[in-house]
Amino acid sequence: MMSLPFLLFACGLGAAWLRQRGAAMGFWVAGLVTLLVLFRLHMTDVLNIAL
Amino acid sequence: MPSEVLRLLNALGLVAVDTVLLLAFADQLWFHDLPCPLCVLQRAGFVAAGFGLALNLIFGPRPSHYGVLILGASAGAVVAMRQTLLHIVPGSGAYGLPFLGLHLYTWAFILFAAMIVGAAVLLFADRQFGRPEPWSQRLSLLPLTAIVAFALLIVGNFVSTLLLCGLGFCPDNPTEYLLTG
Numbered sequence: 001m002m003s004l005p006f007l008l009f010a011c012g013l014g015a016a017w018l019r020q021r022g023a024a025m026g027f028w029v030a031g032l033v034t035l036l037v038l039f040r041l042h043m044t045d046v047l048n049i050a051l
Numbered sequence: 052m053p054s055e056v057l058r059l060l061n062a063l064g065l066v067a068v069d070t071v072l073l074l075a076f077a078d079q080l081w082f083h084d085l086p087c088p089l090c091v092l093q094r095a096g097f098v099a100a101g102f103g104l105a106l107n108l109i110f111g112p113r114p115s116h117y118g119v120l121i122l123g124a125s126a127g128a129v130v131a132m133r134q135t136l137l138h139i140v141p142g143s144g145a146y147g148l149p150f151l152g153l154h155l156y157t158w159a160f161i162l163f164a165a166m167i168v169g170a171a172v173l174l175f176a177d178r179q180f181g182r183p184e185p186w187s188q189r190l191s192l193l194p195l196t197a198i199v200a201f202a203l204l205i206v207g208n209f210v211s212t213l214l215l216c217g218l219g220f221c222p223d224n225p226t227e228y229l230l231t232g
Contacts, residue, residue, distance in 0.1 A: 002088065002216045005095040006209035009102060013202050016109050028102050028119060032126055035095045039130055041220070042088050047136050048143060 005035045054112075058194070059214050061107045064169065065197040068101035070202040071162065077212070078155070081143075088221040089134045091212055093159045096127020098205055100166050103199055112179040113203050120170045128163035131156050146224075165227045 012027030075094055078084045086094065103120030110116070134156040138188060143146045145154055153161075173179075218228040 001219055002091050002221050003212035005092075005158060006098065006205055009095070009098045010202070010205045010209060012102060012199075013105060013205060016106055017198075017202075019109075020112055021106075024106065025115075026100065026209050027121075028123075031095070032080060032099050032123065032161055035099060035126055035130075038220075039089075039092050039126075039133075042092070043133065045137065047133075049136055 002038060005031045005038070008034060054179055055111065057173065057176055058108070060173065061104050061112070061193040062197050064166075065101055066107065066193070066203055068097050068104065069197060069200045070094055072208065073195060073200075076211070077205070078147075085215060085225040085230040086221075087134075087146055087223065087225065088145070088216075089130055089156070091208075091216075092130045093127055093134075093156065094208055096123060096130055098201075098208070099123030099126055100163070101201055103107070103170070105198055108198060110118065114174065114180065117170045117174050121167055124163045124166040128160055128167070131160035131163060135160055135168075140227065143202075160215060187229075 008027050008031035012024045012031060015021075015027060016024035054097060072094060075090075079086060100120050100123035102123060103116045103118070106116040113193065121211070124174070134146070135154075137143070138154070140157075147155055212221070214228045214230045215225055222229075
């Protein structure tokens with residue numbers, strides 16, 4: 001699961017190398033969304049700070 | 052700013068991202084400092100940001116590629132800031148050993164911020180977007196090396212994270228590789 005962003009970014013870079021810019025951007029968006037979802041799932045502790 | 056200078060700056064930026072990812076690997080492999088889940092996500096943030104530089108080198112400069120760089124660096128910065136705030140109160144512990152007085156997640160936040168500022172500065176060079184042909188038609192050694200190294204480091208991080216965490220979530224404080232023990 002945690003390796004998924006790297007897989008998506010690797011696919012995106014491969015698509016870019018093959019001149020498929022739309023596919024590359026699509027893989028990048030999917031990778032970024034996956035990164036943010038995984039980050040949200042890991043935010044389990046409340047920050048001990050006062051803002 | 053001449054387009055060749057901009058091309059060189061993009062290539063050097065990608066070399067810098069490669070260097071960060073390589074140093075993270077060195078810390079992991081030589082000092083057995085296994086990356087925590089947030090550390091893995093910060094590495095992914097560097098990849099997401101570096102992707103914009105790679106797109107610039109392959110397709111030629113476009114504002115959307117700098118957008119990729121800025122959004123990727125912003126996502127990484129959010130993760131790095133979260134980890135910094137987790138440990139910012141004295142006595143609340145830390146993860147890993149400090150480097151030049153700062154922990155790696157603090158360095159990561161500084162680097163992500165620098166990437167955002169750097170992208171904003173490069174966006175001021177309006178004439179780069181009027182080039183008719185992509186730079187990659189004349190990919191020289193430095194951009195090509197930077198892109199190949201970037202690809203290898205992405206695959207390396209994929210394999211490393213798979214070995215470390217398996218198909219699920221990473222443990223908060225990993226002490227061994229889940230798949231290999």
